Amino acid sequence: MIETWAFGEGALPVTADEAVHELGRRIADGHLESWLTSSTGRCLAVTTNTDRAMVMLLDGEAGSGEHVVAPGAEGVSDGFILENGQNDEYPDTDTVTLGEALRIVQHVLAHGGPPPDTVWNADH
Numbered sequence: 001m002i003e004t005w006a007f008g009e010g011a012l013p014v015t016a017d018e019a020v021h022e023l024g025r026r027i028a029d030g031h032l033e034s035w036l037t038s039s040t041g042r043c044l045a046v047t048t049n050t051d052r053a054m055v056m057l058l059d060g061e062a063g064s065g066e067h068v069v070a071p072g073a074e075g076v077s078d079g080f081i082l083e084n085g086q087n088d089e090y091p092d093t094d095t096v097t098l099g100e101a102l103r104i105v106q107h108v109l110a111h112g113g114p115p116p117d118t119v120w121n122a123d124h
Helices: 016-028 098-111
Strands: 033-038 043-048 052-058 065-069 076-081 087-091 119-123
Touching: 016 033, 016 098, 043 098, 052 098, 052 119, 065 098
Parallel strands: none
Antiparallel strands: 033 043, 043 052, 052 065, 065 119, 076 087
16 A cells, blocks of 8 residues: 555645645745644654754654654754644754755655655654
8 A cells, every 4th residue: 555645634645745845835824833644644743943843753643753853953943833832942953954854754755754864863
């Protein structure tokens, strides 16, 4: 079975390129948190402050997963506004640039997993 991805339950599946385009549109409209769900139950979350992004790949909505990290990045960034209005801040080591985040999303959707040149941290 080929895994498909959509922005939320019941939404039409999107291609990798369509997902990246839609993420860009959502971010431009001020929606800084987006979730994609796959036909296998996995979830891909992107939360951004428009400069950096937290990218999480989860086994399911309540399942374990991992997030991409940027070893060696220094500092802390805020402005990660969640859908519930919460304003989060993250160490830059736990986020990547927005461009890198979009590249990762495109690769996960197109190939079923993260790009081999990315580093991930398991979340428990």
